[in-house]
Structures are given as C-alpha cells and as structure tokens.
Amino acid sequence: MRKQNLFPSIVLIGFGLYFFLQQTNIxxxxxxxxxxxxxxxxxxxxxxxxxxxNDFEMIVPGILFLGLGVHFHLIQNVHIQLDHIGGIILFIALGYFLRYQKTRNGLFYFWLFLILALIQLFYDKYIQWIGIIEDKRLQFTSLWPIILVIAGAYLFFFKRK
Structure with a gap:
C-alpha cells in the first residue's frame, strides 16, 4: 500500500482557512x-x-513547529517571558519522546535534549541551589556553545547509522 502524503494538502487547507478568515469580518x-x-x-x-x-519521522518537526507557534503566541499575547533556547530544546525532546512511543527509536535523543533543556532553563537556579559562586572568567554559559558543537559533532561522526 502506498503511503499517502497528507502534509501538502493539510498546509494548503490550513493556509486557505487562515486567509479566508482573515478576509472575512468574522x-x-x-x-x-x-x-x-x-x-x-x-x-x-x-x-x-x-x-x-504512519510517517513517524514527522513527529519531531511537527512538535517543534507546533511548540514554537504556541511559544510565540504566549509571548505575544500573555506576555510571559520564556527562555527561547531552553523552550525550543524542550519541544525537540518532547518530539523525540512521542516518536519513541511509536517507533521505539530515539529514546537516547529524548534524554539528551531533555537534560540540555533543563540545564538551559534552570541553570541559574542550579547554581543558587548548590551554592556555587561561579568564576566570571569560566562560566558554564560561555562553554555552552562549545559543548553543543562537540556533542553534535560526536553524534554526526560517530553515532550515525
């Protein structure tokens, strides 16, 4: 049985309804x-x-786009200040978790992104909780990009299937 690609049709229907409602006086x-x-x-x-x-690889981008839409609606309309990077990483983790439920693949990435999101979202609270006064010359936040690049390079070069 041929897999049906519903994505273009749903996007066209959604955009059509969006523009139709925008033009009417509803x-x-x-x-x-x-x-x-x-x-x-x-x-x-x-x-x-x-x-x-049954195209479960689409779950991660679906959750990411849906989460970003909700995230930015909350910021614009409710005026909640959320950490953008931590929230985005958390949406990716949720996407991998939902994909894992269907395919039993990707649990490692769920935990990886969840831990990264929690570190990003609650880093200041971690430091206060454990009572560490950071040396301003060597903050974790300055190492964060390097750690992400190294982790990504490791996954790219050594964990490929």
Missing part, C-alpha cells in the same frame, strides 16, 4: 492573524502526516 481576535499561527498550521500538518500517514 469576529476572531486579531491576535490570531499573526505569524505564530502559520507555525501552528505547519506543525499540525506535520503531526497529521505523522499519525495518519
């Missing part, structure tokens, strides 16, 4: 007609493709 909050809504539509299209078309 009373919907103007906050709905912003660019994060486009991210929500694309994320939903990825997730519908993933679950309806």
């Amino acid at each position: 009373q919907i909050s103007s906050q709905f007609f912003t660019w994060p809504t486009i991210l929500l539509i694309v994320g939903l299209a990825f997730l519908i493709q993933a679950y309806s078309g």
Whole structure:
C-alpha cells in the first residue's frame, strides 16, 4: 500500500482557512492573524502526516513547529517571558519522546535534549541551589556553545547509522 502524503494538502487547507478568515469580518481576535499561527498550521500538518500517514519521522518537526507557534503566541499575547533556547530544546525532546512511543527509536535523543533543556532553563537556579559562586572568567554559559558543537559533532561522526 502506498503511503499517502497528507502534509501538502493539510498546509494548503490550513493556509486557505487562515486567509479566508482573515478576509472575512468574522469576529476572531486579531491576535490570531499573526505569524505564530502559520507555525501552528505547519506543525499540525506535520503531526497529521505523522499519525495518519504512519510517517513517524514527522513527529519531531511537527512538535517543534507546533511548540514554537504556541511559544510565540504566549509571548505575544500573555506576555510571559520564556527562555527561547531552553523552550525550543524542550519541544525537540518532547518530539523525540512521542516518536519513541511509536517507533521505539530515539529514546537516547529524548534524554539528551531533555537534560540540555533543563540545564538551559534552570541553570541559574542550579547554581543558587548548590551554592556555587561561579568564576566570571569560566562560566558554564560561555562553554555552552562549545559543548553543543562537540556533542553534535560526536553524534554526526560517530553515532550515525
């Protein structure tokens, strides 16, 4: 049986409804007609493709786009200050967890991204909790990019299938 690619059709339907509602005088909050809504539509299209078309590799980008749409709607409309990088990494971790539930593959990446997200989101609280006063010359935040590049290079060169 041929796998049906639902992604383009869902994106076109979603964008069509978005632009139709934008042009009509239906009373919907103007906050709905912003660019994060486009991210929500694309994320939903990825997730519908993933679950309806049994294309479970689409779960991670679907959760990422959907999460980014929700994230930016919350920042714009509720004025919650969220850490962007920590939140993005957390969405990726959630995507890998949901993919793992369907394919039994990717649990390592779930834990990796979850730990990275928790470190990024709660780094200041960790430092206060354990009572360490950091040396300003050698902060973890200055090492963060190097650690990510090394981890990514290791996965790219040594953990490929």
